[in-house]
Amino acid sequence: MSSTSAEQVPASDGxxxxxxxxxxxxxxxxxxxxxxxxxxxxxxRAIFPPTARRLxxxxxxxxxDDTALLDxxxxxxxxxxxxxxxxxxxxxxxxxxxxxxxxxxxxKAYNGHCTHLGCSYFYDKDRKDFFCPCHRGQFDVKTGxxxxxxxxxPLDELEVQVRDASVFVxxxxxxxxxxxxxxx
Amino acid sequence: xxxxxxxxxxxxxxxxxxxxxxxRPVSQNLTWWHTLGSAxxxxxxxxxxxxxxxxxxxxxxxxxxxESIRYLERAVxxxxxxxxxxxxxxxxxxVLVFAHMIRVFTMGAYKYPREINWLLGVALLFxxxxxxxxxxxxxxxxxxxxxxxxxxxxxxxxxxxxxxxVTLLRGGSQQGAATLTRFYSLHVLLLPVLLVIIxxxxxxxxxRQGVAPRTAELETNAPKRTSDSGYPAYYxxxxxxxxxxxxxxxxxxIAKDVITGTMVIAIxxxxxxxxxxxxxxxxxxxxxxxVPLPEWYFRPFFQLLKLVxxxxxxxxxxxxxxxxxxxxxxxxxxxxxxxxxxxxxxxAATILGGIIISMAVRLGASMRDQPKNAVAxxxxxxxxxxxxxxRTQFERQQCGGCHKLAGMAAVPKKEDAPDAPELTEVxxxxxxxxxxxxxxxxxRFHPDSKMPAYGPPTLSHQEIEExxxxxxxxxxxxxxxxxxxFRDTFPEPLKAKETK
Numbered sequence: 001m002s003s004t005s006a007e008q009v010p011a012s013d014g015x016x017x018x019x020x021x022x023x024x025x026x027x028x029x030x031x032x033x034x035x036x037x038x039x040x041x042x043x044x045r046a047i048f049p050p051t052a053r054r055l056x057x058x059x060x061x062x063x064x065d066d067t068a069l070l071d072x073x074x075x076x077x078x079x080x081x082x083x084x085x086x087x088x089x090x091x092x093x094x095x096x097x098x099x100x101x102x103x104x105x106x107x108k109a110y111n112g113h114c115t116h117l118g119c120s121y122f123y124d125k126d127r128k129d130f131f132c133p134c135h136r137g138q139f140d141v142k143t144g145x146x147x148x149x150x151x152x153x154p155l156d157e158l159e160v161q162v163r164d165a166s167v168f169v170x171x172x173x174x175x176x177x178x179x180x181x182x183x184x
Numbered sequence: 185x186x187x188x189x190x191x192x193x194x195x196x197x198x199x200x201x202x203x204x205x206x207x208r209p210v211s212q213n214l215t216w217w218h219t220l221g222s223a224x225x226x227x228x229x230x231x232x233x234x235x236x237x238x239x240x241x242x243x244x245x246x247x248x249x250x251e252s253i254r255y256l257e258r259a260v261x262x263x264x265x266x267x268x269x270x271x272x273x274x275x276x277x278x279v280l281v282f283a284h285m286i287r288v289f290t291m292g293a294y295k296y297p298r299e300i301n302w303l304l305g306v307a308l309l310f311x312x313x314x315x316x317x318x319x320x321x322x323x324x325x326x327x328x329x330x331x332x333x334x335x336x337x338x339x340x341x342x343x344x345x346x347x348x349x350v351t352l353l354r355g356g357s358q359q360g361a362a363t364l365t366r367f368y369s370l371h372v373l374l375l376p377v378l379l380v381i382i383x384x385x386x387x388x389x390x391x392r393q394g395v396a397p398r399t400a401e402l403e404t405n406a407p408k409r410t411s412d413s414g415y416p417a418y419y420x421x422x423x424x425x426x427x428x429x430x431x432x433x434x435x436x437x438i439a440k441d442v443i444t445g446t447m448v449i450a451i452x453x454x455x456x457x458x459x460x461x462x463x464x465x466x467x468x469x470x471x472x473x474x475v476p477l478p479e480w481y482f483r484p485f486f487q488l489l490k491l492v493x494x495x496x497x498x499x500x501x502x503x504x505x506x507x508x509x510x511x512x513x514x515x516x517x518x519x520x521x522x523x524x525x526x527x528x529x530x531x532a533a534t535i536l537g538g539i540i541i542s543m544a545v546r547l548g549a550s551m552r553d554q555p556k557n558a559v560a561x562x563x564x565x566x567x568x569x570x571x572x573x574x575r576t577q578f579e580r581q582q583c584g585g586c587h588k589l590a591g592m593a594a595v596p597k598k599e600d601a602p603d604a605p606e607l608t609e610v611x612x613x614x615x616x617x618x619x620x621x622x623x624x625x626x627x628r629f630h631p632d633s634k635m636p637a638y639g640p641p642t643l644s645h646q647e648i649e650e651x652x653x654x655x656x657x658x659x660x661x662x663x664x665x666x667x668x669x670f671r672d673t674f675p676e677p678l679k680a681k682e683t684k
Contacts, residue, residue, distance in 0.1 A: 088255035
């Protein structure tokens with residue numbers, strides 16, 4: 001068994017002149033860089049998930065069959081199940097909107113998630129406002145404005161259309177916890 | 185050295201590590217063949233990195249494995265490239281490990297004092313083959329499913345323990361969900377841990393023992409056998425002399441290693457990007473017509489089984505790999521003559537040459553022997569029973585004699601066979617109804633068509649319908665995911681009939 005300690009390195013460096021040596025060092029670094037680049041380019045691109053396809057023309061959901069059946073001045077929560085592309089499987093998600101009308105003709109719809117951290121909020125019948133139980137956020141029913149608590153922006157209002165007495169909502173989700181309204 | 189560097193150095197002696205690791209003197213004139221081991225290591229690192237990405241998108245369940253791979257191939261940016269690199273990396277590992285072993289064998293580097301490292305190397309060879317075998321199943325396409333069925337059946341022919349062994353491999357009596365999770369676990373948990381540990385020991389010994397001096401330096405005036413009492417002293421002197429040239433591991437050796445490694449990685453990147461890994465139709469356990477083939481590096485062995493009579497099968501299928509293991513393990517303990525150069529070891533040269541040539545011949549035979557008439561369903565889904573009946577009809581009527589179809593080996597062409605359109609994407613262009621009418625009487629559509637009419641009495645309407653359904657399922661290679669755009673034009677008489 002040979003021992004390999006630095007003391008055995010002879011003083012004369014044979015062919016190993018300093019110039020050759022530093023060339024080899026730079027060559028190694030260059031090769032290593034190319035190798036790392038060749039591997040990391042596709043790898044870094046692949047770890048970013050593909051962006052979900054946006055539905056053309058919006059995601060219109062029928063939330064009420066007959067406007068005449070909706071209470072005036074009392075919001076109602078409508079839940080609906082949608083099939084969504086979940087990477088390589090198709091799964092179903094439950095989403096909800098709060099629907100509100102003062103005259104039975106014009107409707108307001110709010111995304112069912114609190115703008116703070118996405119909890120489902122509910123209608124507080126006594127105080128007549130929306131209340132989020134997670135961190136005590138409160139919103140105005142008529143405008144969606146924040147009345148109290150940590151939510152950074154008003155409730156996310158959604159587009160509404162009334163066709164043949166049915167109410168349709170263009171359902172979208174928005175980024176949570178930020179003051180700006182940015183589509184998620 | 186920076187202040188932080190000095191602070192760390194005072195505590196854990198980085199200088200000492202550098203001296204014994206990077207500055208260690210090495211034998212001069214090491215060849216390019218000496219870079220094969222480090223190239224294997226480089227490819228292994230590629231496999232680790234690309235494998236982690238594959239793991240992010242892979243679902244090890246028969247319900248979703250195929251879909252998740254297809255998602256990676258189609259939806260993920262560069263996903264196909266990453267998978268392609270992993271796929272070709274597996275082949276590169278096998279090639280490089282074998283080449284490295286041949287290098288060590290021909291230079292007699294497994295002899296004193298490197299017997300232990302040879303044993304570790306043999307273990308690594310079989311771990312790499314284990315990676316190949318377990319990884320092949322994971323995409324859960326036809327090829328994966330049926331090749332693994334055959335592979336595990338071979339293990340089942342082992343005398344006495346065969347039945348137990350095959351259940352153990354499959355995680356049940358039948359190949360299925362439990363087999364997939366089992367192979368997945370072996371591929372991403374057990375084998376990587378084993379490989380890392382043994383590679384660590386392998387490298388530790390390389391650093392501890394140094395690379396073997398060139399053969400000539402260990403042959404002049406050498407004692408006859410490595411077991412002779414004078415040999416260790418002789419070896420030490422010679423080895424010391426070989427290292428006096430002033431060559432050091434860094435950068436003299438590493439520069440060479442990096443060059444080889446970079447070239448190999450560049451080849452992998454090109455193959456991964458431009459050839460890719462391929463994905464057949466999803467595994468269909470009810471499809472008895474599929475002829476499976478193992479990955480190319482198992483083919484010589486697979487081909488060998490065709491040559492032996494059934495009663496010898498288990499002896500060859502199980503005995504040969506076992507014998508190989510035993511021979512490789514015992515090699516450094518039996519072969520104690522001190523001659524190292526392959527040119528001075530005629531017996532070793534003959535055996536090695538014989539093995540390489542016979543493996544190459546059998547690999548070639550296996551390539552030529554590609555099963556004929558195997559029509560691959562190209563839809564990226566499992567065929568319905570009607571479509572499958574149509575596919576049988578396609579083979580029986582020898583449609584492939586004139587028409588080309590991707591994924592199907594060409595049927596020997598008839599002498600006067602006219603050139604006919606390729607059918608790989610016929611289902612994208614024409615509806616089932618159109619295909620049905622066309623098959624009945626092609627001349628009605630194209631007056632100078634050379635295609636025979638298949639309407640009754642040649643085929644019944646039922647059979648034509650089956651054939652049309654099958655043709656309609658041909659919508660290009662699964663990876664392309666094209667949508668059909670029918671361009672059906674019917675000849676006049678039929679149109680008139682329809683308007684009535």
